[in-house]
Amino acid sequence: MDWNKYLNSQRLRSTEREKKGDSRNEFESDFGRVIFSPATRRMHDKTQVFPLTLDDNIHSRLTHSMEVMAIGHSLGLRVVEDKLFLHKTNLKKQDIHRNIPVILKNACLVHDIGNPPFGHFGESVIANYFERFFNNNKEDKFHISNRIELSKLEKEDFTNFDGNAQGFRVLTKLQVLNDAHGLNLTYGTLGAFLKYPNSGQIDKKYLATKKRGVFQSEADVLKKIIDNCDLKSADEFKRHPLAFLMEAADSICYLVMDIEDGFNKGWYGFDDVKKILVGIPKVKKKIKDLDKTSGLGSEITKMVKLRIFLISELVKIAVYNFVNHLEGICEGEYNKELIDDDPNGLSDILREFVGVNVFPKREIQQLELTGHSIITGLLDFYIEFIFSESKHYRKRAIGMISGSLIRAALFENGFKKRSDFDSLPDYYKLRVIVDFISGMTDQFALQHYQKLSGQKIS
Template structure:
């Protein structure tokens, strides 16, 4: 694998960065573009685990992503400290430290940027909505009497039936953050390639790590092919992950496992004794966890401080594990032969497995979470109902009102993609596929609270 290509700093649209006073490299420039993007700001009110919470101590998608960014940066720095790795890459140490940690930092910050409101359950709601909706429609290749006719092919329908925040994120980054063209934030090829966790749009295969989900939508395939070509990520007929994607995945898992654990404690779902009994027999952290728990010198003062220090020890252990597994398995990673998460490759300690059991036993069964997720089902399903009814309505007045409510940036991105300018830039001139796209783009980009308020307004439940 060619690391010169993997660290490709070119862009979909040729960059105009020529300011001699700007000392940043292209990956540092990517970071600035991401930080100032509206899509990133909206993550402050998107669910991590606890929907619509008013508790400021509980994680949102934005605070989660910032923590993932911090851990990811640490992973990148530790990797670059490895002299054997630096020699393999053939990069100057100074340059490498400004490239790889920065790319990992970028992709960690944007890894959830395409997630809909109400967390991962929001993805499930959208998928199931279209499963039901399409069952009542007629298509050119699947005709059904007395049903709504839609001009969508099977590949396009497949995308809605398998809606995923990762694929939506690529659309957000490359198109929906539109200014004056259809290139979105116009990030570097390396950043975009490393972001793509599932370089897959054809089928879902749980046995191959990069095919667990759909990571590319029909609308972004041209960009995807360009990114893959520029970074040389094809092995035969198979497209594989960018190696740095494994570090982002590890940082994400480390943070959501440890911080969900801490959030669960803060919400009163379990006590210190429960956590200690879960962690006390893990070889790599056993002594440190016991010392924190017993606290013979009363150093930690209270239980919440002990839980925080449990988390610190766990993160440190998982970071070491992730970097070690990346280094040991780099040849397999480069050829697409490594089929595990870095922190799951741990037969001795099984630390990630134990943390997942905490989430499964105590957090995901929490009644309030499930109740609010059902609220999310009603809100997202209701919004899709209203907007599809309006956009496809036979009365032009309804279509006009839908157009007035949908975000201008969403509409402009669709018009730009379809070369509709001037008087032609209208919803009526979009294909059925893109009519559904603008609706899903709009709804999936909403924050939890905005989605709830907007649904209540258009359904007549409240006026202000």
């Protein structure tokens, strides 16, 4: 349990920032880097639950991430003031008060920075597309896959596409200026971001390997973080302890706020939410107090106060489990989400309610299918053009893609000129296409698809 390693403030590349007159520590500098990142700004028009929504009262990926950041910061403050945590780690509050809470702010703000347009369904569209692409060459539009040379692991990066792995690529490579280090964040922040420190086979029995959380293109960066944060146990990579708190902040927000979004949509009322929670004694007592609220606006007042209460309860559960299972977490032996390790099953109840009353709604599913058509269409266009035997099509397709993404792929492979694009390995050509499409906002993806398909010209 080496917290000096967990809170490692060194970077992938030695920092060149001017420190004279700058009172920020390295983790606070990380926050500045991510808050000003174009990838962070683009989350304002990416789906949280409701694709292409014009309702400003409904969460986008950015407002969700800001709320996760607030919860993560609160979790960090509670942990550094917890006497048992300080005793177990032999740390002093004054030494970590500007470290742990800030690292959690950073990791929470960017936890979804790699999510494609149209939310988690967009991830499924990309993964399913490549599953067909690599395994069904008989379809006319997939004939190109016969000419593409990738290893088994490289193919799996696309067939197991995940926003977490794409986010890691965004942070470490794609926010590129003149080198291949991306935002060049600290090892501590990157370690806390890594929900799935896994570039190999998926094993759903364990949290750390539940998904492909790192692509082959960033496997070398993962190794550096593992070494510098001491995240290796035997032959396995283990999670950074703070990744458990980042995960908890995310789960708390999407469980509670998705319910509030559905309420704001008018899909159910306070009494419907109340019914599922009255079996938990502490929540039942709170609801009894809330039921005394009456008058104009009482329904929404009760819902907001219930939301505040539920977040508070889930935060308490997360901190309790983090501190009391700290040894197992640091040894890589604890294998539960913090908020799910609860005898009352509060998170399970909320998760089931969302699964039944929010996600199946026709409004969401219809727009997700619109997202399917858009993402599939964009992949069709760019794969056909980038791998075309005609240099005229290749040139035009390359000209449509963000220059910084092409520059990042060239840097990764030791090339210096844009004209070297054709010399990139097939894996990186596909990587650039997916980098471009996954970085799009919902509206940009829609408009770009309409232009390429001839549905609109301006």
